[in-house]
Amino acid sequence: MSDAAPIAGSGGGAGLGAGLRLFVLGQTETMRRAIQNARRLGPVDVVDVRDDPAAAELARVLATPTLMRTDDPRVRIVGDLRDLDAVRGHLGPPYDDPSDASATGHGNG
Amino acid sequence: MRLTQVGTGVPGLDNVLSGGYLAGCPTLLMGQPGCGKTLLLLQFLAEGARNGERVVCATCSEAPERLIGYMVALGHPADDWVRDGLLKMVDLRPEPGEVVVGALDLEVVKVRLDAALAVGGAIPPGARLGIDDLNRLAYAFDADGAAGPQTLGLLRLLRESGITTVISAADVPATRVTMVDYAVDAVIELRQTVEARLMTRTLRVTKMRGAGHGTNEYPFMIDEAGPTLMPPTQGQGHHRSRDGMVSTGHGRLDELLGGGLYKGASLLVSGSSGTGKTTLLGQLAHGLSEGGASVVYLTLEQDESELIHDFAGCGIDLAPHLASDRLRFRRARSVDCSLEEHLIRITRMVEREQPDALIVDAITSLADLDSLMAVKSMVLRLIDACKSRGVMIVMSELLSDASDMVSSLGLSSMLDTWVRLELARESSEYVRLIRILKGRGARTSQQIKEFQITGDGIRIEDPYVGAGTFVFGTAKVIREDQERREKANMTARLSRLRRDLEVLPGSFDAKVNEIVIERDKALEAIREEIESLQTRISDMDQGEATVSAARGGH
Numbered sequence: 001m002s003d004a005a006p007i008a009g010s011g012g013g014a015g016l017g018a019g020l021r022l023f024v025l026g027q028t029e030t031m032r033r034a035i036q037n038a039r040r041l042g043p044v045d046v047v048d049v050r051d052d053p054a055a056a057e058l059a060r061v062l063a064t065p066t067l068m069r070t071d072d073p074r075v076r077i078v079g080d081l082r083d084l085d086a087v088r089g090h091l092g093p094p095y096d097d098p099s100d101a102s103a104t105g106h107g108n109g
Numbered sequence: 110m111r112l113t114q115v116g117t118g119v120p121g122l123d124n125v126l127s128g129g130y131l132a133g134c135p136t137l138l139m140g141q142p143g144c145g146k147t148l149l150l151l152q153f154l155a156e157g158a159r160n161g162e163r164v165v166c167a168t169c170s171e172a173p174e175r176l177i178g179y180m181v182a183l184g185h186p187a188d189d190w191v192r193d194g195l196l197k198m199v200d201l202r203p204e205p206g207e208v209v210v211g212a213l214d215l216e217v218v219k220v221r222l223d224a225a226l227a228v229g230g231a232i233p234p235g236a237r238l239g240i241d242d243l244n245r246l247a248y249a250f251d252a253d254g255a256a257g258p259q260t261l262g263l264l265r266l267l268r269e270s271g272i273t274t275v276i277s278a279a280d281v282p283a284t285r286v287t288m289v290d291y292a293v294d295a296v297i298e299l300r301q302t303v304e305a306r307l308m309t310r311t312l313r314v315t316k317m318r319g320a321g322h323g324t325n326e327y328p329f330m331i332d333e334a335g336p337t338l339m340p341p342t343q344g345q346g347h348h349r350s351r352d353g354m355v356s357t358g359h360g361r362l363d364e365l366l367g368g369g370l371y372k373g374a375s376l377l378v379s380g381s382s383g384t385g386k387t388t389l390l391g392q393l394a395h396g397l398s399e400g401g402a403s404v405v406y407l408t409l410e411q412d413e414s415e416l417i418h419d420f421a422g423c424g425i426d427l428a429p430h431l432a433s434d435r436l437r438f439r440r441a442r443s444v445d446c447s448l449e450e451h452l453i454r455i456t457r458m459v460e461r462e463q464p465d466a467l468i469v470d471a472i473t474s475l476a477d478l479d480s481l482m483a484v485k486s487m488v489l490r491l492i493d494a495c496k497s498r499g500v501m502i503v504m505s506e507l508l509s510d511a512s513d514m515v516s517s518l519g520l521s522s523m524l525d526t527w528v529r530l531e532l533a534r535e536s537s538e539y540v541r542l543i544r545i546l547k548g549r550g551a552r553t554s555q556q557i558k559e560f561q562i563t564g565d566g567i568r569i570e571d572p573y574v575g576a577g578t579f580v581f582g583t584a585k586v587i588r589e590d591q592e593r594r595e596k597a598n599m600t601a602r603l604s605r606l607r608r609d610l611e612v613l614p615g616s617f618d619a620k621v622n623e624i625v626i627e628r629d630k631a632l633e634a635i636r637e638e639i640e641s642l643q644t645r646i647s648d649m650d651q652g653e654a655t656v657s658a659a660r661g662g663h
Contacts, residue, residue, distance in 0.1 A: 025220065030212045049217045053224030056217055060200050062249050063213040063256070076204050078250055079211030086210050 019071055020091075021045040023056055025064040030080045034065035037081035041088070041095050045070070114320065115237070115273055118156030119149055121338030125314060125323040131294050133234075134318070135267055135274040139284055140299030145310055145329070146277035148183070148336050149299075150239040151176065153275045155185045157237035158195045164237045165197045165225040167218075169245040173198035176241065183335045197225040201240070203249035215246065215259040219266045226272065237273050244278040257283060264292035294318040300326070309447045312338065328449035337453045339490055354551070355501075358396020361569035365543070365558060367551030371525060372465070373499040374549075375492045377472075379506040379516050380530030385541050385562050386505040387411070389530065390470050391420040391427070392567050393503055398430035402465035402501075406438050407455065409474035413438035424565040437462065443474045451475060452487050456494045466501040473507040473518070485518050492523045525549040530560060543569060 022038045024031040024046060038044045049056035049064060059068065068076040069091060081087045088096045114128035123129045130136045130153065138146045150166075157164040168176055177198065180187035190196035199221055222240075226232045243264075247257040267274055276293065278284045296316040302309050310329050314322040329338040354369040363369045370376060376393075380386045390406070397404050408416060416438070417427055430436035439458060441451065459467055469491075476484050488504070495502040506518060521527065527547040532539045543560035545553040559570040 023217065025214060025217050028214075030214065034211075049220050053220050057199065057221050057224065060202070060204060061217050061221070062201060062203055062207075062246070063215050063259070064217045065213070066207075066217075076207045078207055078209045079213050082211040090208050090210070 019043070019069060021047060021059075021068050021070050023047050023049055023059065023061045023064055023066045023068075025049050031065055033082065034067070034080040037084055037087070038065075038067055040084060041091070115235075116156045117149070118152035118154075118159075119329075119336050119338065121327075121329070122149075122312075122336075125312070125327055125338060126295075126317065127321045127323075130273060130275060131318065131320060132273050133271040134294035135264065135276055135292065136295040136297065137284075137293040138275060138277040138297050138299060139280045141280055141301065144299040144301045145331050145336050146299055147171070147176070147179070147241050148331060149297075150241055150275050150277045151180050151183065151185075152335050154196070154237055154239045155180055155183065155187070157235065158185070158187075158190045160235070161195070162235040162237060163195060163197070163226060163228050163233055164190075165199055165222060165239070167199040167201050167222060167225075167238070167240040168242065169201045169240065169249075170242040172202070173200050182333070184333075199225050201246060203245075207250055209250045209255065213250075213256070213259065215256060215263045216266065218246070218263055219270070222267075223270070232270075232272060235273075238267075238275070240274065240276045242278065243276045244281060244284050247283065254283060261292060268292060268294070295320075309449060310336075328447070330446070330450040330453045332450075332454070332457075334457070337457065339449065339453050339456060339494070355402065356396065356400055357393055358399045359392055359567065359569075361558075362392070362396075362567075365545060365554045365569060366526060367545075367548055367553040370501060371550065372501060373496055374501050374525035375496065375523060376501070376503045376526040376528065377506055377516075377518075377520060377524050378504070378528045378530065379508055379546075381508045381510050381532065383539075384530035384532055385560060385567070386507070386530055387416070387470055388420070388423050388425070388562050388567060389528070389543075389560075390468050390503060390505055391416065391423070391425045393466075394436055394468055395420070395425045395427055395430065397466050397501075398427070398433075398435045402435070403463075404430070404436045404466045404468060405458070405462055405464040406436060406468045406470065407458075408438060408440050408470050409443055410471060413440060422564070423562050423567070437464075443477055448475055448483055448487050452491055452494075455491060459495060459498060459500055463498075464500060466503060467495055469502065469504040471505040471507050473505075481517060485520070488518060488520060489523055492520070521547065526551070526553075 020038060020041060020043070022034060022044050024034060025048065035044070035046055038046075044067075047055050049061060059066075063078045065080060066076060066078050067081060067087070068074065073092060075091050077087055077090050113132055114123075114126065114130065115132050116129045117123055117126065138149055140146050154164040154166050166173070166176055177187045177191060177196075187196060191198070201218060201221075222238060223232065226236045226238060228236075243260070246263070247254040247260045249256055264276075280298070293316075295314070295318060298313045298315050300311045300313070302311070310331065311326040312329050313326045314324065327338050329336050331337075354371055356363050356369045357366065378386050378389055387410075394404050394406050406416075411419070417431070420427055427436055431438075441454065443451075445451075446454070455467075455469075472488055472491075473484075475487065492502055506516060508516065524547060526545070526549065529544050529546050531542040531544070533542050534540075541560040541562070542557050544557045545555075547553075557572065559572055561568040561570060
């Protein structure tokens with residue numbers, strides 16, 4: 001079973017202290033992949049838009065999965081995040097340092 | 110009851126679509142930027158909100174506040190609708206700088222739209238969805254339109270959801286290939302062209318599943334009240350509600366027209382320049398207003414002030430009617446806009462002001478805008494628009510001098526009454542004539558009358574009908590004068606003769622007496638002379654004897 005149980009962290013910003021939020025829709029293969037990839041970057045607030053469309057509306061999510069930084073700079077990355085190095089590059093510091101959570105060694109597909 | 114079509118909120122478009130947009134289906138509005146797609150979409154939404162339905166406006170390019178602003182500008186209480194939760198905005202504009210890494214899905218858009226459409230957890234059947242500039246979504250993440258296939262997938266979802274949806278999209282190849290062919294049930298193409306330096310917008314329904322629709326290119330216009338179409342009538346005779354006649358306020362004119370004009374009738378006054386068309390229209394404006402009708406005088410030529418002044422010079426005083434607001438002047442210039450826009454503006458004005466009569470001076474002023482056919486069709490539609498609203502329409506038509514008094518508009522079948530004014534040449538002057546060419550449902554005069562413009566209003570006079578010919582004007586006056594003198598002479602002679610008849614026998618009798626007396630005198634004189642001579646002769650005889658006796662005694 002996957003650990004993608006959605007966390008209803010609706011609405012307001014970095015309430016959980018997570019610097020990343022990932023919008024997903026349902027539990028398709030793409031979503032599962034994105035959740036796995038995102039978790040390698042650090043703590044992630046996963047929001048299933050079906051459960052919280054208002055959050056998607058507020059964040060103007062156009063596609064799933066969408067990963068975004070909740071702090072500045074407000075970077076947004078759409079897709080299943082398969083190229084984690086590219087994702088790190090886009091997110092910028094501190095996520096561009098691969099030393100932390102990338103121990104799983106899942107390269108890119 | 111299941112509605113199969115819903116109102117478009119655009120006057121005239123429901124007719125073209127035989128009822129409206131398809132309920133529960135997506136309709137695509139396709140066209141170049143600025144052709145009016147967004148306004149049609151906003152009107153569709155406003156129509157729903159006005160009816161208390163949940164409406165959702167999704168935007169892929171313009172800011173939601175701007176679209177709300179447009180709706181307000183169109184006269185809709187969009188701010189109230191937003192506040193009351195009737196109108197929900199869904200902002201589908203892409204975030205700048207969003208990058209794509211890996212596979213993605215646009216279904217979230219559908220989730221957001223559904224959430225906005227839902228009332229108490231379910232989407233009501235009357236809900237309306239509008240998505241403006243949907244084709245932009247394909248370009249949300251890159252310039253190559255990588256999300257195009259996903260957009261198509263989203264459209265399929267929308268179509269399956271059974272929500273009445275109007276989508277606007279630019280007319281680009283991608284739109285034509287994907288949306289038009291596969292993803293929508295109805296397609297309306299909008300176009301704008303510039304003809305005769307005037308911009309014309311047209312609309313054409315190129316696809317509409319399961320519903321009849323007009324196939325022509327329909328002109329439409331956009332003004333402060335939004336887009337409007339004036340589709341030609343389907344020719345239903347639904348406007349035969351001419352109850353009773355109204356007086357023109359001019360006794361002789363009423364007589365000529367067989368009693369007056371029917372309410373809601375159409376009247377055309379044709380004539381070449383200088384025949385007095387405008388004066389006749391002024392007389393009608395005066396007379397109808399006087400009779401209590403509200404009249405709009407639409408002038409396409411002279412200014413209101415000029416007209417009022419000219420009418421006053423002919424003894425037609427419009428001031429009281431203007432003061433009481435029963436008569437209103439409205440002005441338009443042919444070059445202001447295209448023919449179609451004129452038609453829509455006039456129709457809209459009629460709708461707004463609801464007069465009993467509309468006077469158009471002169472309908473032919475619009476002829477320089479377009480071909481004769483187009484003008485004719487426009488006038489037919491204008492007549493129809495007035496008739497269907499029970500508004501009497503009075504128009505003047507300028508006939509060119511070369512036209513030989515033949516109307517080029519060919520409107521006869523649509524007219525209830527057709528008056529022609531002519532200039533006839535009588536010896537060295539022109540005389541105005543009026544004749545009724547046609548008068549439906551009225552016993553109009555068949556005779557040509559003389560039509561005079563005096564300082565005291567118009568005057569309609571019978572022609573001189575002596576000696577087997579019609580004579581008008583000064584010649585008529587001369588002829589009449591001659592006749593009068595002849596008659597006076599004859600009357601005088603007659604009385605003279607009568608007198609003679611009485612006097613003559615007496616005078617002859619006197620003469621006879623005189624002659625008798627003369628005869629008697631003459632006879633007397635002769636007799637006296639004879640007697641005198643006899644006496645003298647016998648005297649002389651006696652004298653001789655005496656002398657002889659005296660001498661002869663010897």
